[in-house]
Amino acid sequence: MSIATILRDAVTKSLVSLYQQAFTDADYQVNQTKPEFEGDYTIVLFSLVKKLKKSPDALGNELGTALVAQYPQLFSAYNIIKGFLNLSIAQVYWLEVLQQHYADAGYGRQPVKGKRIMIEYSSPNTNKPLHLGHLRNNFLGWSAASILTAAGYEVIKTCIANDRGIHICKSMVAWQLFANGATPESTGTKGDHFVGDYYVLFGTVLKKQVADMVAQGVDKEAAEKQAPVMQLAQQMLVDWEAGVPAVIDLWKKMNAWVYAGFDVTYKRIGSDFDKTYYESDTYLLGKDLVELGLTKGVFFKKDDGSVWIDLTTDGLDEKIVRRKDGTAVYMTQDIGLAVRKYEEYKCNESIYVVGNEQDYHFKVLKLICQKLQLPAADGIFHLSYGMVELPSGRMKTREGTVVDADDMIDEMVNVSRQKTEELGKVKDFTADELTELYDTIGLGALKFFLLRVDPKKKMLFNPDESIDFHGFTGPFIQYTHARIKSILRKELMDDTVLESDLLPLEKDLLVTLEQYIGTIEQAAAEYNPSLLANYAYAVAKTFNSFYSVHSVANAESAEKKQLRLRLCQMTANIIASAMGLLGIKVPDRM
RNA sequence: GGUCUCAUAGUUCAAUGGAUAGAAUAGGAGUUUCCUAAACUCUAGAUCCAAGUUCGAUUCUUGGUGAGACCA
Numbered sequence A: 001m002s003i004a005t006i007l008r009d010a011v012t013k014s015l016v017s018l019y020q021q022a023f024t025d026a027d028y029q030v031n032q033t034k035p036e037f038e039g040d041y042t043i044v045l046f047s048l049v050k051k052l053k054k055s056p057d058a059l060g061n062e063l064g065t066a067l068v069a070q071y072p073q074l075f076s077a078y079n080i081i082k083g084f085l086n087l088s089i090a091q092v093y094w095l096e097v098l099q100q101h102y103a104d105a106g107y108g109r110q111p112v113k114g115k116r117i118m119i120e121y122s123s124p125n126t127n128k129p130l131h132l133g134h135l136r137n138n139f140l141g142w143s144a145a146s147i148l149t150a151a152g153y154e155v156i157k158t159c160i161a162n163d164r165g166i167h168i169c170k171s172m173v174a175w176q177l178f179a180n181g182a183t184p185e186s187t188g189t190k191g192d193h194f195v196g197d198y199y200v201l202f203g204t205v206l207k208k209q210v211a212d213m214v215a216q217g218v219d220k221e222a223a224e225k226q227a228p229v230m231q232l233a234q235q236m237l238v239d240w241e242a243g244v245p246a247v248i249d250l251w252k253k254m255n256a257w258v259y260a261g262f263d264v265t266y267k268r269i270g271s272d273f274d275k276t277y278y279e280s281d282t283y284l285l286g287k288d289l290v291e292l293g294l295t296k297g298v299f300f301k302k303d304d305g306s307v308w309i310d311l312t313t314d315g316l317d318e319k320i321v322r323r324k325d326g327t328a329v330y331m332t333q334d335i336g337l338a339v340r341k342y343e344e345y346k347c348n349e350s351i352y353v354v355g356n357e358q359d360y361h362f363k364v365l366k367l368i369c370q371k372l373q374l375p376a377a378d379g380i381f382h383l384s385y386g387m388v389e390l391p392s393g394r395m396k397t398r399e400g401t402v403v404d405a406d407d408m409i410d411e412m413v414n415v416s417r418q419k420t421e422e423l424g425k426v427k428d429f430t431a432d433e434l435t436e437l438y439d440t441i442g443l444g445a446l447k448f449f450l451l452r453v454d455p456k457k458k459m460l461f462n463p464d465e466s467i468d469f470h471g472f473t474g475p476f477i478q479y480t481h482a483r484i485k486s487i488l489r490k491e492l493m494d495d496t497v498l499e500s501d502l503l504p505l506e507k508d509l510l511v512t513l514e515q516y517i518g519t520i521e522q523a524a525a526e527y528n529p530s531l532l533a534n535y536a537y538a539v540a541k542t543f544n545s546f547y548s549v550h551s552v553a554n555a556e557s558a559e560k561k562q563l564r565l566r567l568c569q570m571t572a573n574i575i576a577s578a579m580g581l582l583g584i585k586v587p588d589r590m
Numbered sequence B: 001g002g003u004c005u006c007a008u009a010g011u012u013c014a015a016u017g018g019a020u021a022g023a024a025u026a027g028g029a030g031u032u033u034c035c036u037a038a039a040c041u042c043u044a045g046a047u048c049c050a051a052g053u054u055c056g057a058u059u060c061u062u063g064g065u066g067a068g069a070c071c072a
Helices: A003-019 A046-052 A056-070 A091-101 A132-150 A166-178 A191-215 A220-226 A228-242 A245-269 A287-296 A330-345 A356-371 A405-423 A431-451 A474-490 A504-514 A516-526 A530-549 A558-581
Strands: A029-032 A041-044 A075-081 A084-089 A116-120 A154-161 A275-278 A299-301 A307-310 A318-322 A349-355 A380-385 A388-390
Touching: A003 A029, A003 A041, A003 A056, A003 A084, A041 A046, A046 A056, A056 A075, A056 A084, A084 A091, A091 A504, A091 A558, A116 A132, A116 A330, A132 A154, A132 A245, A132 A349, A132 A380, A132 A388, A132 A405, A132 A431, A132 A516, A132 A558, A154 A330, A166 A191, A166 A228, A166 A245, A191 A220, A191 A228, A191 A245, A220 A228, A228 A245, A245 A405, A245 A431, A275 A330, A287 A299, A287 A307, A287 A318, A287 A330, A318 A330, A318 A356, A330 A349, A330 A356, A349 A356, A356 A380, A405 A431, A431 A474, A431 A530, A474 A530, A474 A558, A504 A516, A504 A530, A504 A558, A516 A530, A516 A558, A530 A558
Parallel strands: A116 A154, A116 A349, A154 A275, A349 A380
Antiparallel strands: A029 A041, A041 A084, A075 A084, A299 A307, A307 A318
């Protein structure tokens, strides 16, 4: 348990015994004490003042006195300033934390909660390579899964491959028409990029055909439907659904190329899944649920035979769930998949890591599932994240402003190689060690850049300014870890019993380290990896301030040296652990 | 047109209704005979506008302005 939790317990108990009425920790606020005041944690008294009709000073004194008297191991002193009760945590408590946990690499991990959570992320289309937006999605999903695991949940990572539909047929048609049998192998191209090129080619050809038709007086919308390549794509979709062998073979072949490409990228960025669903397997799911909805009176049929749900009483629109020709819409598929997931894994919760452009879709999805009284319904949670934007706005495939994931990673790794070579600190590394280090730093910078921002918010990436390696960045934290490891390689720890007084910078560091548990809990509750990114940075920064003032190797006494070595050890462990939850490795040297 | 997001230093990001709104970067000034200067220290710089609720509002409510997304 973290001190913040222990403190709340103590305060609530003291309030109950002092004033003989019911209190919860929602009755008051606890903050970290601002550095300009004496103390570690602060109780904000105003809400209590109102409830108890006492003056802030009287209330603060009574509570402060009671706390120090009842919990001498916990609280050493208090002071009251303008309605804020500042509590000083006893030094023995901090020393105890250090003593118990400095060598504990699993510090922060929570006991098993007995709940199972499914998290779906990545979910690529199999017609083009991944871009920067996918990276944010992958990093978020992977990290959220790790954080939830650390918080004591059993986590199932899933991915849905959007492997069918008109967009897939487009790249297939273009390949058939223009490739002359070329393959990723024959052209030396990564499979996902290879297929993506034909998807782009389709768009180019379509545009030209449409322009020609418009020039001949055809209406633009009609032209887009009637253009020869589009006709071919539509026909291919029909053939695919009919299971025409030649089409299925081509589809399998091209998808296999894409998956081979994705595998390389996933391996590089460390994304993995316990289970992959394929839209080609699941797109027919949910059809029987339409019947169920009609029987239950949740859905209704219009005159043309299409089936709808009326959500106007919930402040939304009417939403179609089956077209008049009997075909399913995305919504229906998603309901079906939600049911299948639940049947297969019986998760308490099912998280979808999907961009905020689909907020409405998921609101409706959950609502329909609830109205159908599906057991999966209440567990549905849309982890909605903001788009990665360029200074010019959104990335657009057809405008060629998409930042390719593989290119981005390569560039980051290149920059990390350049900087490492400039500094020349690891000249004795083997070629393999260097390759690994460049990957660690380059990907660390990229992942940290994308994860440090609150997932809910859109974020900006400016391709003209390379991602930083100084300040609030991954490499800064990695560097701090490497420096600590360097100390630990040189100095020996023993089992001295610690009794010395903590200097301010030593205590600041320990206070920050102790907040790791609370940070994991909060990050898990909010599905928010950025809290851990901010935390890891705070730890590194606090350590660096300490390090620049106090020497470990030449400490004032043998006991101080041992104290600081343990601080170093615990800091290194927590940095490695917190960065690990973000999917970022930390090197021992850099 | 309807619904939903968002608006904080020059820039990119923080701040469960609480104390003098934090960082980073860019700018200015310093620190290396001593554990890795990818570091440290100091300095200057911001809550879109207007009402309201509150002891207290960047945070909550309403209206406006601006940007974006979704639904047709």
